[in-house]
Amino acid sequence: MVPDTIIIGAGPAGLFCAIHAATAGCHVLVLEKNEEPGAKLLLAGTGQCNLTHDGDIRKFALRYGDHGKFIRPALMSFPNKNLMDFFHKRGLAMVTEENGKVFPVTRKSSDVLAVLLAECMKQGVTIRCNEPVTGIVRAGDSFTVTTVSASYQAGTVVITTGGASYPQCGTTGDGYRLAGSLGQPVTEIAPALAPLLIRPFPFASLSGISFEGMHFSVWRGGKKVSDYTGDVLFTHLGLSGPGILDASRGIMPGDIVRLSFAGPMRRDEFTTELIQRAAENPGWQIGTILAKYPIPERLNRKLLQLSGIPDDLTCAHFSAEKRSALIANCTEFPLVVTALGEFKIAMATRGGVALDGVNSKTMESKIVPGLFFAGEVLDIDGDTGGYNLQAAFSTGYLAAEGIRKRQGHTGS
Numbered sequence: 088m089v090p091d092t093i094i095i096g097a098g099p100a101g102l103f104c105a106i107h108a109a110t111a112g113c114h115v116l117v118l119e120k121n122e123e124p125g126a127k128l129l130l131a132g133t134g135q136c137n138l139t140h141d142g143d144i145r146k147f148a149l150r151y152g153d154h155g156k157f158i159r160p161a162l163m164s165f166p167n168k169n170l171m172d173f174f175h176k177r178g179l180a181m182v183t184e185e186n187g188k189v190f191p192v193t194r195k196s197s198d199v200l201a202v203l204l205a206e207c208m209k210q211g212v213t214i215r216c217n218e219p220v221t222g223i224v225r226a227g228d229s230f231t232v233t234t235v236s237a238s239y240q241a242g243t244v245v246i247t248t249g250g251a252s253y254p255q256c257g258t259t260g261d262g263y264r265l266a267g268s269l270g271q272p273v274t275e276i277a278p279a280l281a282p283l284l285i286r287p288f289p290f291a292s293l294s295g296i297s298f299e300g301m302h303f304s305v306w307r308g309g310k311k312v313s314d315y316t317g318d319v320l321f322t323h324l325g326l327s328g329p330g331i332l333d334a335s336r337g338i339m340p341g342d343i344v345r346l347s348f349a350g351p352m353r354r355d356e357f358t359t360e361l362i363q364r365a366a367e368n369p370g371w372q373i374g375t376i377l378a379k380y381p382i383p384e385r386l387n388r389k390l391l392q393l394s395g396i397p398d399d400l401t402c403a404h405f406s407a408e409k410r411s412a413l414i415a416n417c418t419e420f421p422l423v424v425t426a427l428g429e430f431k432i433a434m435a436t437r438g439g440v441a442l443d444g445v446n447s448k449t450m451e452s453k454i455v456p457g458l459f460f461a462g463e464v465l466d467i468d469g470d471t472g473g474y475n476l477q478a479a480f481s482t483g484y485l486a487a488e489g490i491r492k493r494q495g496h497t498g499s
């Protein structure tokens with residue numbers, strides 16, 4: 088079979104585009120660099136695959152920073168409910184967590200991939216693995232796509248090579264080079280959804296402790312830039328967890344992240360309460376007062392130590408100086424960001440194929456007719472919570488629709 092459409096990269100965006108283009112009557116060839124398709128999908132959600140989010144699709148666009156406007160047509164053309172229907176109809180039961188995250192009931196990414204591969208097979212999609220694409224040339228109305236072992240021709244090409252994070256998955260930024268070689272503008276790229284590296288990190292010995300719904304703020308040049316609430320995890324190198332990963336889009340090296348261990352309480356409320364408790368219980372150790380807050384015991388001791396307070400100091404001997412040190416550390420503990428995690432540990436890529444060079448209603452290049460893009464190769468990165476996979480599926484679907492219209496297929 089001679090393909091009319093070549094898709095480069097067998098991740099969720101490429102496979103979903105292949106399924107829908109083939110369903111519409113296209114002859115589709117998918118070229119994948121790795122031995123097997125879907126390497127990154129298999130890692131998603133620590134192997135459990137947070138497929139999408141159950142929230143109102145009209146509010147999804149807010150989850151992609153400044154680029155929500157571009158992705159809106161894709162999301163509306165194939166929303167989260169359609170995605171869940173797609174998998175449900177093919178036998179994959181799903182569960183929605185209280186926070187809206189949707190997972191397969193089996194908690195196995197491999198089950199999600201299996202549905203996609205079975206559907207590709209059913210629709211007659213050819214997938215060739217071990218075929219890293221090294222070049223694309225356009226001559227007349229057709230493209231010649233070269234891999235390490237062969238070359239192929241087609242009238243339509245879709246680049247779905249993903250980003251540059253987790254390069255061990257095959258995602259080494261090839262799509263940016265391929266797009267750039269055809270004259271497609273590509274932005275600077277950087278790691279996104281990245282943990283924060285803090286050197287020295289005073290809580291390194293507490294690595295593994297996590298905080299649900301922690302309040303934290305980000306400061307730059309002495310001014311507060313933003314406030315956040317989200318789950319935070321101490322690692323041995325700094326901060327991670329969904330709240331930090333989502334906030335990382337707006338954080339730069341040199342910024343100060345101030346953590347509140349006192350829950351939603353403001354500094355003045357915490358101060359009043361602490362002073363009152365200390366006055367009412369002069370014989371208590373300071374650590375006993377801290378234990379009244381959602382502060383784990385090991386952190387309790389660490390905060391005392393960092394505030395210069397001996398473990399056995401009682402409230403009767405709690406000096407004003409020590410008190411203000413403890414209050415500052417409990418409500419606004421300052422951590423200077425040394426760096427954001429590198430590509431090898433970031434969950435997504437910021438930047439990519441520039442959005443002003445792509446038609447948001449078809450995913451076709453505005454510069455090279457017949458060239459399409461979908462998934463993370465585009466300059467789109469979403470929050471944690473299923474938003475990145477939904478973006479890959481929705482843009483993959485919309486690209487297939489764009490191809491169908493361009494090739495004049497009616498669909499089946």
Ligand SMILES: Cc1cc2nc3c(=O)[nH]c(=O)nc-3n(C[C@H](O)[C@H](O)[C@H](O)COP(=O)(O)OP(=O)(O)OC[C@H]3O[C@@H](n4cnc5c(N)ncnc54)[C@H](O)[C@@H]3O)c2cc1C
Nearest residue numbers: 096098099100120131132137220249257462463473475476
């Ligand atoms: C550890 C981890 C956990 C994640 N968990 C979640 C989650 O739970 N929920 C969520 O929504 N998102 C999650 N993400 C993000 C999500 O996995 C990605 O956004 C999504 O996989 C992007 O899909 P894609 O199809 O665009 O690209 P990818 O899935 O990256 O697929 C691109 C494919 O293209 C291939 N390729 C690259 N270059 C070439 C070439 N030259 N020739 C041929 N093939 C090539 C690659 O080998 C790869 O198979 C996670 C990411 C990571 C790293």
